[in-house]
Structures are given as C-alpha cells and as structure tokens.
Amino acid sequence: MSSLRSSDTRTFVAVLLFVVALAPSLRADLRWAASGRAGWAENVSRSSSPLNWKDSAILESALEATNPRAFARNWLLLASAHADTFTVRDFALNNTFSLGPLLDLQRKFGLGPYAPTLRSHLGLTYRDARLRGATGWTTEAGLQFSQRFSSTFRASASYDWSQHAAGTPTFDVRHRIATARLTWDFADRWQLSASFARLNGQLVAEASFAVFNRALAGDFGPLVAQSYNARPFSITDSYGPRWYSYRIDGRADTSTLALAYALSDHTMLDLRLASSRVLNNAQIRYKSDTSSLGITHRF
Amino acid sequence: MRSRFTICLLAAALIGPALPSRAESVVRVLTRDAKGAPVADAVAWLIPLDPPEPTLTPPTEPVIITQEGEEFSPYVTPVVVGTRVLFTNRDKVQHHVFSLSKTKRFDIPLFGAEAKPSVLFEQTGVVALGCNIHDWMSSYVVVVATPYFAKTPADGAVTITGLAPGKYQLEIWHPRLASDTRRELTIATGEAPLQTISIVLKADRRIRRTPDAVGGSYK
Numbered sequence: 001m002s003s004l005r006s007s008d009t010r011t012f013v014a015v016l017l018f019v020v021a022l023a024p025s026l027r028a029d030l031r032w033a034a035s036g037r038a039g040w041a042e043n044v045s046r047s048s049s050p051l052n053w054k055d056s057a058i059l060e061s062a063l064e065a066t067n068p069r070a071f072a073r074n075w076l077l078l079a080s081a082h083a084d085t086f087t088v089r090d091f092a093l094n095n096t097f098s099l100g101p102l103l104d105l106q107r108k109f110g111l112g113p114y115a116p117t118l119r120s121h122l123g124l125t126y127r128d129a130r131l132r133g134a135t136g137w138t139t140e141a142g143l144q145f146s147q148r149f150s151s152t153f154r155a156s157a158s159y160d161w162s163q164h165a166a167g168t169p170t171f172d173v174r175h176r177i178a179t180a181r182l183t184w185d186f187a188d189r190w191q192l193s194a195s196f197a198r199l200n201g202q203l204v205a206e207a208s209f210a211v212f213n214r215a216l217a218g219d220f221g222p223l224v225a226q227s228y229n230a231r232p233f234s235i236t237d238s239y240g241p242r243w244y245s246y247r248i249d250g251r252a253d254t255s256t257l258a259l260a261y262a263l264s265d266h267t268m269l270d271l272r273l274a275s276s277r278v279l280n281n282a283q284i285r286y287k288s289d290t291s292s293l294g295i296t297h298r299f
Numbered sequence: 300m301r302s303r304f305t306i307c308l309l310a311a312a313l314i315g316p317a318l319p320s321r322a323e324s325v326v327r328v329l330t331r332d333a334k335g336a337p338v339a340d341a342v343a344w345l346i347p348l349d350p351p352e353p354t355l356t357p358p359t360e361p362v363i364i365t366q367e368g369e370e371f372s373p374y375v376t377p378v379v380v381g382t383r384v385l386f387t388n389r390d391k392v393q394h395h396v397f398s399l400s401k402t403k404r405f406d407i408p409l410f411g412a413e414a415k416p417s418v419l420f421e422q423t424g425v426v427a428l429g430c431n432i433h434d435w436m437s438s439y440v441v442v443v444a445t446p447y448f449a450k451t452p453a454d455g456a457v458t459i460t461g462l463a464p465g466k467y468q469l470e471i472w473h474p475r476l477a478s479d480t481r482r483e484l485t486i487a488t489g490e491a492p493l494q495t496i497s498i499v500l501k502a503d504r505r506i507r508r509t510p511d512a513v514g515g516s517y518k
Contacts, residue, residue: 070392197517
C-alpha cells in the first residue's frame, strides 16, 4: 500500500510538471500565489472526550498557479493547480501534503464591480497523508454567489460538496458545506471578514485506546456504543500509541473572524480566529478552536 | 476620515507689447493638502463667460489610455469635446473596458493587444471607466467645452495659458471631490489676481486589489 501511495504521488507530480513545462503560453499567463500560516489549535485531535483533547502548533502553506481566460463576454474561466501542506508540530503523523487541479467558471451578471457574480468550481486533489489509510483522492464541486454592495463591503454565499476516497473506510468521507461570508474594508489598508460554515457529513475523530474501548463497551451510554460500533475505525497512532481514528456522521459549525492588513497591493497579512462546534450522531458535542497568523502574496 | 487640502490659485496677468494686440493672461493653479503636500490628478478648466465662445479643436490623433499592470494609465484624462480616446492593452491578459456614465456609455469587451476602435467623447461631463474582469481598475475621462484646461501632475502645479482678458468660470474636479467647486473670476490686462480655493476631498476608498485571506474550514 505504501509503495503504491508513493508511486501515485510521483506520477501525479510528474504529470503536473510535464503539463507546465510543455505549455509555454500557459506558463507565460500563469498567476502565482503563495501563502503561509502559523497558529495554535486547541483540540487539534478532534476528540469528543475532553480526556483526549490535544493542543498543538499548526503550520500551513499553499502554492497556487492560475491561468485566467475571459473566453466570452461576462464569462471567466480559471484553471489552476495547487499544492498545500498541513503540519501538526507535536503530532507529525497528522501531517498532510495535497496537490491537484481546480477548474473555476465565473459568470458576471452585468457590468462593473457591483454586478452579482456566480462561480462554480470542480476540483480533484491528491492528499498524501502520513496517517495510515488516510491517503487518497478528493473530488469537490461547489457554487458561490457573491455581491459587492459598496467599494468596501461585499458578501458571498457558497455551497460545496466533497468526497474523499481513502485507503481505508475510516477516512472515506463526504462533506456538504454551506458558507456565508462578509468582508469589510473598513480603512485604507485594513479588512475585517467574518464567515460561518456548516458542514454536514462524515467526520473523522480521534480517541485514545482506553477512551475508545470504553465508548465501544457502553460506558458512555448505549447511543454512543451503538454509533461507534456501527462505524468504521482503525488504530492509527494519530495522537499517541494505539490511538484510534474513527468515522462518524455529524455536523461541524465553524465561525471565523479575520483581521487583515494590506502590506501592498499584492500582499495581505491576517490574524484569524476560527471556532468549530461539532455535534456527532451520538449526540456528543465538542469543540476545536484555532488562532493563527497568515500571509498571502500574489506574484 | 477626510483629508483637507487647499488649492491655491494664482492668477497673473501678463502685459504684452505696447501695440494694441490681444494681451494673453496666465492662470496658475497650485494644489496642496492640509500638510502642504501637492495633490495630483485634479483637473482645472476655465470657461469664458464673455462672447465669442472659444473655438474647440479636438486633436487629430486619439488620446491614448493604456491598460498595463492591470491598471489604467493615466488615472485621470482631461479632453476637449470631440476627442477620440484609444484604449490599448499592454497586458498579457484580456480586459473589458466599459463605462456606465450618462455622459458616455460604452463597453469594449475582451480585447488583448489587437487594435480596437477609438471611442468618441462628444458630450461634456465626467466619464468613469472600469474593467469588467478586474474590478479594482478605474479611470476617469473629464470632457470639457473649453480649450483652457489642465491636470495637476505630481507636484500639484499647472499653468493655463492663452487667456484673453475677460470673465471666466473656473471649475475644479478631482475623483474624490466632496462637492462641486467653481468660481467666477475676472482677468484684466496687466493684473494678476490671486485666487485661493479650499476643497474637501473624500477618503480614498477605491476597491482594493490585494488578495483576500481565505480558508478557515473545519479539518
């Protein structure tokens, strides 16, 4: 399995580089963007039991190349490729590397910045995870409607669907995410944004050997035992020796507040606070909060 | 947040030769903010109030507004009525130039480096330009019905020449002008009246082109 995973990664990277290398006109029109983020995540382990909550510093990075094509009046096609890393400093088995193409089609209904815009996207991402059985392919699609109300205020609403096909059923998840976002440029270089996202679908959570086996045995009630026994799980050592990863249905509500400062026309620095509240089908609630500092640069 | 700046208008009358020929006057406009720094892209024009009306001669070649670095250049373009403007694209990406201003509505969709027809500006007024692909791009064409106009450069100083003695209406426009500014002045032979006009500008709140910070999904 591990050799197949490595082979998939190498093949994908090779194909991607091949396309970029042999398409001079494409390369010349590419827009590059890079971002980095460092933060602190509470309950990064996404554990339902406070006994298992683990906190850690997290690091994220992303590189994106986009080719925009206005192929018809009011239509814009964006073909992009992205590569992302996610690092959990104190629990390296949860690190991931992702890359893949994304196709974005944008339709503007009218002229000018105040015309409403509808975007649809389709993406395929290969996620290489250190966690046993988590590596696989994610397909995603979505729709976003956005409207600018003034030169400094805009809003958007989106609905996204994604499916991850992993090496083990534990990590085969489907998500449906509805997001609403407001952005306000309240001063010359300052921006405040807020978003709320509701994710419905299958979630992967983590638990220690002791806690998980107590759950299976019914120590936390019959509903928990029934739910956890009916779902796939596997020993992954994710946040410690003999830790379990298990899949369960539920929803996650994530509220995000970000304060950003424009260092230039191409660079944005932002402080972000994200708070997720999860309710799984066993009626267990838990939370995961993250605060981070990020920088985004468009070349 | 508003910024105040003061436009200092210096009107000087230059006396010509003793022969009874037409004496020309000069109007010099200085733009300064409250801290004394110069203000660029302010358009000043003088409309003669005494007959006869001046002869308007649009240029034979079109005025050029370029798109480069996904910005318009220049930001403000004053032209006389009847002038043609040519939009040239020096970027590798396409642009879609348009205007929704009542003075002149038009749009030139999806053009690259290829030549496009010029646009005739046959009415006076201000025309706000944009690009329908790059929302932060903006520019203005100020169409005037007088040959006596100028735009302040980086040092905030312009000189309008060729003025005959008489009454004029001085008008000032700037993209961030909070209210109309106009004043009647009389230019007499041999005199150089000094005019000072204060103008309030709104804060610069153009659409920013900085990339948004994204992310924040549950992992």
